Amino acid sequence: MKKAIAVISGGMDSATLLYHLLNSGYEVIAVSFNYGQRHKVELGYARRLVDHLKKDNRPILAHHIIDLPIAQYLHGSALTDDIDVPEGHYAADSMKQTVVANRNAIMLSVATGVAVAENAEVIAAGMHAGDHPIYSDCRPEFAARFNEMIRAANEGYGHPDMRLLTPFINNTKAEIAEGGNEMGVAWEYTWSCYKGGEIHCGKCGTCVERREAFSLAGVVDPTSYEYEGELPTEPNVGEAA
């Protein structure tokens, strides 16, 4: 059976990724990272989603929640430091404050180490087109260069076809919501809010993005939000990226 290492955050995209991999015939080792994010509540959601799928006898071999105590050295992000999480539309310039320096290269490099140790064919991650404007490490250019890098780094070790798989990298989040819904993703076991409170705030960049994705996809959003008012009216630049 083909084996995949799935990097899952606890959000909608990685939940859909997990279903996509399982439906594509992979057995999966899920990895999540505790890198000092203030919304580490997402890790509990990742865990609950994995447990939910395992109860359904889906082939998830393990779920590693890996500590990366590096936030203090990568200072300057609203996700880890004592800086207010910006509100409003995800693509706005203020969202640059949510960038964690080199985050995807770090997490995917650790996931690649796991893939080599487990002889997995694929390292999978759920970045999508809506991430492109702000996060350079979510763009196709990064994914291509990362793939070449890990091939060189591990020549002679691990699976000979080992590669990074990013099935949604050219999709909008609304398309992910739509596709996830068709696969029956248990959205109640996903978390998006960067503020990491009791319930989703409904106002921060990723809450706005989540609400908008469900709405555009015409999918019923089961989430309780603190603020359920109007969404900002800026265009969804993710679609144009």
Add this chain to the structure above:
Amino acid sequence: MKKAIAVISGGMDSATLLYHLLNSGYEVIAVSFNYGQRHKVELGYARRLVDHLKKDNRPILAHHIIDLPIAQYLHGSALTDDIDVPEGHYAADSMKQTVVANRNAIMLSVATGVAVAENAEVIAAGMHAGDHPIYSDCRPEFAARFNEMIRAANEGYGHPDMRLLTPFINNTKAEIAEGGNEMGVAWEYTWSCYKGGEIHCGKCGTCVERREAFSLAGVVDPTSYEYEGELPTEPNVGEAA
């Protein structure tokens, strides 16, 4: 002043790297990694070398020893697991047991995150030609691909000329010993032995490599070894790599 992030292990190569960067006009942030290696004694040597240089008023801004508690997920290396460290010549096939899956990509990705946060121009690492036969993540091909990857990953963030610098990647370790000696590297504050005992064992791959490098360079080796007998007679494949 130009700023460099130097990845230092506590060994000869990274000690020489540190002097090289300081002599080249960089101010340096040193980073070392505790990834569960059994020879973590090397980290104390890295610390002592940094302290020694700081007493000389060399511009080392900080030395971060970063915990990466990931060894349990990258199982299978004699450096982290309960497997005997192989003895004999470094280039021998048995040394493959000392490979830690994707280690350099992981450590250099974290160092790159620090570089972005600190707006450093350079991430520097001390890999050399003698590492090439066994460690694919020490080869020029890896360094080139890594450079392209971090450029894509951090477009718009950090220093616009940020890059990986590997000044010794085509040198033998003997050449590093020779160059380091000319710069007055304090070899007594370096550690090589993979076994991580009280003193260097003198027999494991990296002890053999260390002894050989000093000997070929005609440099007095100040190290105390448990075993000080004959070196293995296999060719130094590092020179041919």
